[in-house]
Amino acid sequence: xxxxxxxxxxxxxxxxxxxxxxxxxxxxxxxxxxxxxxxxxxxxxxxxxxxxxxxxxxxxxxxxxxxxxxxxxxxxxxxxxxxxxxxxxxxxxxxxxxxxxxxxxxxxxxxxxxxxxxxxxxxxxxxxxxxxxxxxxxxxxxxxxxxxxxxxxxxxxxxxxxxxxxxxxxxxxxxxxxxxxxxxxxxxxxxxxxxxxxxxxxxxxxxxxxxxxxxxxxxxxxxxxxxxxxxxxxxxxxxxxxxx
Amino acid sequence: xxxxxxxxxxxxxxxxxxxxxxxxxxxxxxxxxxxxxxxxxxxxxxxxxxxxxxxxxxxxxxxxxxxxxxxxxxxxxxxxxxxxxxxxxxxxxxxxxxxxxxxxxxxxxxxxxxxxxxxxxxxxxxxxxxxxxxxxxxxxxxxxxxxxxxxxxxxxxxxxxxxxxxxxxxxxxxxxxxxxxxxxxxxxxxxxxxxxxxxxxxxxxxxxxxxxxxxxxxxxxxxxxxxxxxxxxxxxxxxxxxxx
Numbered sequence: 001x002x003x004x005x006x007x008x009x010x011x012x013x014x015x016x017x018x019x020x021x022x023x024x025x026x027x028x029x030x031x032x033x034x035x036x037x038x039x040x041x042x043x044x045x046x047x048x049x050x051x052x053x054x055x056x057x058x059x060x061x062x063x064x065x066x067x068x069x070x071x072x073x074x075x076x077x078x079x080x081x082x083x084x085x086x087x088x089x090x091x092x093x094x095x096x097x098x099x100x101x102x103x104x105x106x107x108x109x110x111x112x113x114x115x116x117x118x119x120x121x122x123x124x125x126x127x128x129x130x131x132x133x134x135x136x137x138x139x140x141x142x143x144x145x146x147x148x149x150x151x152x153x154x155x156x157x158x159x160x161x162x163x164x165x166x167x168x169x170x171x172x173x174x175x176x177x178x179x180x181x182x183x184x185x186x187x188x189x190x191x192x193x194x195x196x197x198x199x200x201x202x203x204x205x206x207x208x209x210x211x212x213x214x215x216x217x218x219x220x221x222x223x224x225x226x227x228x229x230x231x232x233x234x235x236x237x238x239x240x241x242x243x244x
Numbered sequence: 245x246x247x248x249x250x251x252x253x254x255x256x257x258x259x260x261x262x263x264x265x266x267x268x269x270x271x272x273x274x275x276x277x278x279x280x281x282x283x284x285x286x287x288x289x290x291x292x293x294x295x296x297x298x299x300x301x302x303x304x305x306x307x308x309x310x311x312x313x314x315x316x317x318x319x320x321x322x323x324x325x326x327x328x329x330x331x332x333x334x335x336x337x338x339x340x341x342x343x344x345x346x347x348x349x350x351x352x353x354x355x356x357x358x359x360x361x362x363x364x365x366x367x368x369x370x371x372x373x374x375x376x377x378x379x380x381x382x383x384x385x386x387x388x389x390x391x392x393x394x395x396x397x398x399x400x401x402x403x404x405x406x407x408x409x410x411x412x413x414x415x416x417x418x419x420x421x422x423x424x425x426x427x428x429x430x431x432x433x434x435x436x437x438x439x440x441x442x443x444x445x446x447x448x449x450x451x452x453x454x455x456x457x458x459x460x461x462x463x464x465x466x467x468x469x470x471x472x473x474x475x476x477x478x479x480x481x482x483x484x485x486x487x488x
Contacts, residue, residue, distance in 0.1 A: 011367040056368055088364040120332040123255040124300055
């Protein structure tokens with residue numbers, strides 16, 4: 001069975017994330033339905049990761065093994081003809097049997113766009129931004145810099161996962177202005193992410209940006225060690241207390 | 245009755261354009277429903293222009309006269325609380341009784357985003373682009389330059405309007421790359437536009453961009469005068485013949 005690598009883009013608004021769930025619209029479910037039609041048999045697709053509910057993708061990788069009787073199918077055209085316009089196959093490549101979308105991944109990049117005007121959200125952007133109102137961006141970047149590096153991100157994961165190690169390496173957290181003047185795009189790159197880790201990091205930065213937690217104050221009052229590797233874990237534990 | 249100037253943004257995907265129509269979802273209809281709730285009486289809103297079905301707005305101006313008993317209402321907050329998220333009031337100003345959204349307009353700017361990759365449209369951009377496939381952009385700009393200026397745009401209007409003059413001044417037609425590499429944004433500015441004039445101009449440029457009409461060939465074979473003022477009218481008449 002030849003193995004095929006797909007690169008997908010999707011608008012996640014109307015989906016309950018990537019992973020197949022009974023009775024819920026998911027990206028994986030939608031694609032596997034299309035594959036069943038084209039292959040004539042149930043066909044599994046393996047994603048590079050499982051995006052959360054509402055998350056969009058610009059270029060997510062997946063792979064699948066297709067029946068030998070279906071090698072002639074032009075996969076991009078055929079899948080795009082069946083899939084809803086909210087999911088598109090943007091690239092298709094034949095790969096070796098040793099390629100695995102999840103294990104072959106060397107880096108993943110997530111972006112969060114925060115909308116900083118409390119009076120309105122531009123309708124054209126409402127599916128792609130989180131309306132936070134005004135934010136202290138420099139304070140957020142200062143906090144973000146503590147998170148960069150190789151750490152045990154256990155306190156950033158949500159329950160319901162079974163991973164061998166909770167150590168991950170975040171290689172970059174940067175921000176820039178988005179398409180409109182009220183958008184700030186935060187981009188996080190890492191070797192991998194734990195369940196809802198990105199969401200929890202952004203939640204932390206949001207609290208800092210809203211002045212609900214002051215990094216400098218915490219450091220000066222001795223709540224936080226100045227050692228970057230542990231500082232953010234403490235910071236996060238303290239914030240979690242206020243959160244719940 | 246105090247007069248108020250509203251600046252609105254909307255995503256037109258699910259609307260049949262600006263103008264109120266019985267039984268159809270329109271921007272004007274939606275806003276007038278919200279105004280009736282807030283004012284207690286039917287209240288008319290006057291737009292600077294009537295956008296076509298599916299057209300989005302980044303900053304369209306309108307005005308309305310509010311009952312003296314309703315001057316205390318915080319209009320932006322109140323309207324945004326009632327309107328669907330696809331329509332937002334982004335600014336509110338009190339203006340004099342001599343202000344009229346339509347006649348006070350000195351310039352209008354429309355943008356058309358063309359998607360140039362035939363294999364897929366990025367799901368996140370599908371509500372905002374026209375999927376044309378590859379285009380000859382320099383040829384399109386060359387044709388566009390003929391249209392700039394003050395002309396009688398009669399052949400560019402659709403039926404069903406009753407205007408005194410069909411002369412308009414187009415001050416600029418430019419293009420630039422959009423948010424993603426496959427998007428080309430064409431921007432047209434004019435003193436005003438006739439009914440579906442923008443759509444027809446873009447339709448003309450599209451035909452040029454697809455090589456279905458060659459400007460240089462038409463000029464060299466004498467079909468077109470080299471006088472810019474008349475050239476484009478001829479060009480358009482010839483294209484119309486192929487179109488229908």
